[in-house]
Amino acid sequence: MTTVSVVGVGYLGAVHAASMASIGHTVIGVDVDERKLAELSAARAPFFEPGLPELLVETQDSARLTFTSDPSAVAAATVHFVCVGTPQSADGLHADLTYVHAAVESILPHIGPGHLVVGKSTVPVGTAAELAGTVRATGAELAWNPEFLREGKAVQDTLRPDRLVYGVPDGDAGEQATEQLDEVYAIVLDRGTPRIVADYPTAELVKTAANSFLATKISFINAMAELCESAGGDVTVLADAIGIDDRIGRKFLNAGLGFGGGCLPKDIRAFIARADDLGAGEAVSFLREIDAINLRRRERMVELALGECGGDIDGVRVTVLGAAFKPDSDDTRDSPALAVAAALHAQGAVVTVTDPEGLENARRREPQLTYEEDLTTALTGAGLVLLLTEWSEYRQLDPVTVKRLVEHPRLLDGRNVLDPAAWRGAGWTYRALGRP
Numbered sequence: 001m002t003t004v005s006v007v008g009v010g011y012l013g014a015v016h017a018a019s020m021a022s023i024g025h026t027v028i029g030v031d032v033d034e035r036k037l038a039e040l041s042a043a044r045a046p047f048f049e050p051g052l053p054e055l056l057v058e059t060q061d062s063a064r065l066t067f068t069s070d071p072s073a074v075a076a077a078t079v080h081f082v083c084v085g086t087p088q089s090a091d092g093l094h095a096d097l098t099y100v101h102a103a104v105e106s107i108l109p110h111i112g113p114g115h116l117v118v119g120k121s122t123v124p125v126g127t128a129a130e131l132a133g134t135v136r137a138t139g140a141e142l143a144w145n146p147e148f149l150r151e152g153k154a155v156q157d158t159l160r161p162d163r164l165v166y167g168v169p170d171g172d173a174g175e176q177a178t179e180q181l182d183e184v185y186a187i188v189l190d191r192g193t194p195r196i197v198a199d200y201p202t203a204e205l206v207k208t209a210a211n212s213f214l215a216t217k218i219s220f221i222n223a224m225a226e227l228c229e230s231a232g233g234d235v236t237v238l239a240d241a242i243g244i245d246d247r248i249g250r251k252f253l254n255a256g257l258g259f260g261g262g263c264l265p266k267d268i269r270a271f272i273a274r275a276d277d278l279g280a281g282e283a284v285s286f287l288r289e290i291d292a293i294n295l296r297r298r299e300r301m302v303e304l305a306l307g308e309c310g311g312d313i314d315g316v317r318v319t320v321l322g323a324a325f326k327p328d329s330d331d332t333r334d335s336p337a338l339a340v341a342a343a344l345h346a347q348g349a350v351v352t353v354t355d356p357e358g359l360e361n362a363r364r365r366e367p368q369l370t371y372e373e374d375l376t377t378a379l380t381g382a383g384l385v386l387l388l389t390e391w392s393e394y395r396q397l398d399p400v401t402v403k404r405l406v407e408h409p410r411l412l413d414g415r416n417v418l419d420p421a422a423w424r425g426a427g428w429t430y431r432a433l434g435r436p
């Protein structure tokens with residue numbers, strides 16, 4: 001077993017640290033955020049992620065997982081995972097690499113020959129090559145090992161990933177880095193996880209390409225939804241029909257309000273910006289369209305809501321089901337649901353938002369909205385209900401029971417997860433994106 005450090009214990013780092021400790025490594029988590037460290041040191045997850053609290057308790061009880069704000073603690077480890085965020089820059093395009101540079105610099109005085117620094121953050125292609133020089137100056141080596149975890153399934157995606165990708169330098173240094181990573185991931189590899197060894201730029205591009213492809217799939221089906229709206233088709237039936245072809249596949253063809261969160265939107269924008277910088281902008285210019293289609297779904301939802309209220313939503317009591325960017329997450333970064341709620345509020349609607357996990361983050365992001373934890377209270381007296389994040393409790397709502405609570409039985413299904421016949425049958429006006 002290896003002693004590893006994890007620099008940056010935000011979303012990615014906390015899950016990675018706990019997961020590495022759970023497979024037997026001794027893990028030192030380092031961060032500058034004392035609040036996060038205090039939570040993690042008390043074996044509490046600073047955010048909602050199924051499975052993480054149990055892992056934190058189990059690994060801290062065995063004393064294999066500790067947290068500190070002192071970067072010199074990494075000297076006890078030989079493999080150092082860099083897991084800090086790469087948020088969108090103020091220009092709204094490029095990835096901000098401030099945290100990556102700061103994280104690497106903070107450990108440089110404490111690493112040396114035989115050590116391996118492993119970048120996991122999502123970075124613009126070329127970043128690893130840029131960082132390699134400073135890392136090698138200490139005698140250590142650098143590898144890039146992108147993370148593909150999904151929020152809500154992060155623990156599973158870390159311990160049983162679809163694949164491991166190592167970006168390593170040529171020659172002996174690359175072979176040694178590969179061996180060190182194989183040792184750390186031995187248990188994961190023994191489960192039959194495919195491992196791809198590549199150069200730095202390819203490893204970095206695997207991550208950006210994967211996210212771009214997923215975003216493209218979602219925007220493709222949402223473009224078809226736009227056509228269905230004009231031509232009178234049903235995009236859910238269309239998705240089932242094309243998805244049966246296993247070259248296409250049904251996953252990520254759920255039409256609706258589109259993608260949000262801390263990854264897909266910012267990552268495709270950063271990819272476009274990086275490609276432009278490299279003089280290869282034309283190759284990914286279609287991603288601008290992917291972004292535009294995605295944002296148009298939010299506008300369409302607002303239009304539908306206005307349409308339901310005869311063009312004037314001023315003073316209408318609107319209940320929004322969902323604030324998180326997707327179910328099983330409390331993350332409201334670039335949340336389509338919250339964007340629509342804020343837009344309706346700006347048009348004069350009296351908006352109440354409910355969500356099983358995301359209200360605390362939502363309140364911080366859009367403080368002008370009203371938030372209600374209790375679903376029944378949120379629905380009571382509603383003049384219009386919008387289902388915008390498909391939590392299972394909303395999918396299971398009973399149209400007859402909910403009708404008794406609201407003032408007007410008008411429902412917009414922004415995620416195409418309810419049965420139109422059941423809701424219409426119970427006396428509701430049911431409308432959805434991409435469905436007649």
Ligand code: UDX
Binds near residue numbers: 149150152262
């Ligand atoms: C994504 C990638 O899946 C993951 O591999 C990468 O490491 C980080 O970005 P995540 O942001 O957690 O993960 O969410 P994901 O489950 O991919 O969903 C992204 C968004 O797409 C959500 O807003 C979701 O609601 C939306 N979505 C997803 C759709 O609108 N339709 C679909 O069919 C699937």
